[in-house]
Amino acid sequence: MHEMFLAFFFLFCCGSVHGWGLPYDVVEEFHNDLLQNYSKRLRPVKDQTRAVEVTVHWQLESINTFHEVSGEFISTSTFMIIWTDELLQWNVRTDIYLYVLLNSGEIWNPALMVSNPSGNENIGKRLTTGKVRGTSDGKQFVTVTVMTSTTCQPDMDLYPFDRHDCTIKLASSDYIFNEVFITPVDDSDISDLVDISQWDVLETYTNNGTEVLSSVATFGVIFRRKPEFIIVNLLTPIILLCFLNLAVFLLPPQSGERVSFSVTMFLSFSVYMTLITEKLPITNPVSIFTKYLMCNVGYSALILFTTVIGLRFHMAKIDEQMPVWLSKMFCTCRSTCMKDKQSATTKEYEINITTTNTEYGDLHTNRCVIKDTNIPTMQDNGHSLTKMEFGVMLDKFFFAIFFAMLVIANIVYGVYIISV
Known part of the structure; x- marks a missing residue:
């Protein structure tokens, strides 16, 4: 100038x-x-x-x-x-x-x-x-x-x-x-x-x-x-909702709130999707943020689906068993499963007993092993597994899987933004 x-x-x-x-x-x-x-x-x-x-x-x-x-x-x-x-x-x-x-x-x-x-x-x-x-x-x-x-x-x-x-x-x-x-x-x-x-x-x-x-x-x-305004008002709440969505696997199934909680999370993502699409033009290709949000919507829908599947096992009868082949597969994957009931339910306790010789006044220590075979276990029938126990295992499995997916997806999104 x-x-x-x-x-x-x-x-x-x-x-x-x-x-x-x-x-x-x-x-x-x-x-x-x-x-x-x-x-x-x-x-x-x-x-x-x-x-x-x-x-x-x-x-x-x-x-x-x-x-x-x-x-x-x-x-x-x-x-x-x-x-x-x-x-x-x-x-x-x-x-x-x-x-x-x-x-x-x-x-x-x-x-x-x-x-x-x-x-x-x-x-x-x-x-x-x-x-x-x-x-x-x-x-x-x-x-x-x-x-x-x-x-x-x-x-x-x-x-x-x-x-x-x-x-x-x-x-x-x-x-x-x-x-x-x-x-x-x-x-x-x-x-x-x-x-x-x-x-x-x-x-x-x-x-x-x-x-x-x-x-x-x-x-x-x-x-x-x-980007500070968008990060604080859109991106951060979406990430928090993703982690909050995992809490559905921590809710007691007897509370009856799992499905309603999952549906609420899914609708929350849908609302954010609507807000974003109103702010962005109709262009091709679409923004990486829209793709990220769409993945989160699918992520929430998948959690809702697995929640419904898991509840079918939690709501089964107490003594209702899983198929033998499935029980064997899960027992093989879990190192805590044993081949027979005795080895799976017996635990040994080792104690020291001290006695006194009254004639000479000497002290003697004897080692004693006690076996407890009354420990409760979910494999009372060898490889058998009840549906309720299987539902508990599914909750832990899905929680770990979805948590890993969420962390990896956010890391990939952040690295892509920084690299570009």
């Missing part, structure tokens, strides 16, 4: 036709002489085969709003538009200084407009109704500060750690590239931008090219979301 300030400093310090001690009639005479035989219908070059070089200095003032769903990027920018009008040149005299102030409607202007608008744009109107400062060598300066609303394709793949690249494109509405050629200059200073609560500006850039035979100047902004 320092080039713009230097240009203004040069203009104001060097005086004007409205400068010190110049009477009104002198200024009016100078305007009339300058605009005599001037036609704004023609491009202001003596060789009409040459293009008018238009330089646009751009300073981004702030990002006002970015609508992810509609793809609308609203920002405030200051543009200084400079071109050379070879028909508005004069010799510097002692009573006439280096620049003159003219109405935009009196002279030719490049008729710039926003070529990717999402709403009403007013740059063209400001160019035709504002003021133009012209120097003796024909340089024309117009400065406008406008709020632009442009289209922008959102990139929601890493939401809520997403970043976007939005542009403001300026083109001439009346001339093609070999008649008016636009050169953009980036004077933006990121450190001077007005801070907004939701976005951080990372980079600004410019480039030029042609679109449909018109010269187009592109002013780009790369910015990213501040």
Whole structure:
């Protein structure tokens, strides 16, 4: 932006036709002489085969709003538009200084407009109704500060750690590239931008090219979301709900609350899914956060299904047995199962008994082993396993499996976000 300030400093310090001690009639005479035989219908070059070089200095003032769903990027920018009008040149005299102030409607202007608008744009109107400062060598300066609303394709793949690249494109509405050629200059200073609560500006850039035979100047902004709000209000509650969902396997089956608890957790995930889809655009591919939330919905549905299956075993009769082959399989997996009832239920206790020889007064210690065969066990019939016991084993098994799945899924999600 320092080039713009230097240009203004040069203009104001060097005086004007409205400068010190110049009477009104002198200024009016100078305007009339300058605009005599001037036609704004023609491009202001003596060789009409040459293009008018238009330089646009751009300073981004702030990002006002970015609508992810509609793809609308609203920002405030200051543009200084400079071109050379070879028909508005004069010799510097002692009573006439280096620049003159003219109405935009009196002279030719490049008729710039926003070529990717999402709403009403007013740059063209400001160019035709504002003021133009012209120097003796024909340089024309117009400065406008406008709020632009442009289209922008959102990139929601890493939401809520997403970043976007939005542009403001300026083109001439009346001339093609070999008649008016636009050169953009980036004077933006990121450190001077007005801070907004939701976005951080990372980079600004410019480039030029042609679109449909018109010269187009592109002013780009790369910015990213501040994710703290989404993490606190969406991501953290979802992770907590996932761990809370595991508590269904800790609830006593006799309480009758297991199914209702699982259904409540599933509906909670469905509500969060609805909230997220309202905030995100319909794009392909969908964001990784949407995929993560969808996996959690499926995770909750799977827990609900296994809860219902487990309750069928808990609600069985006390003496109802599992099939022999299934009992053998689980006993094999569990190291506590023995081949027969005696070895599985007998426990030995070793105690020391001290006796005294009354004749000589000596102390003798005898070691005694006691066997207890009355220890209760769930394998009273060899390899048999009741359905209630099998339900308890399922609860432990599913709790471990789902806990491991949850931890691994969150680690993978975090590593993917960090790596990208």
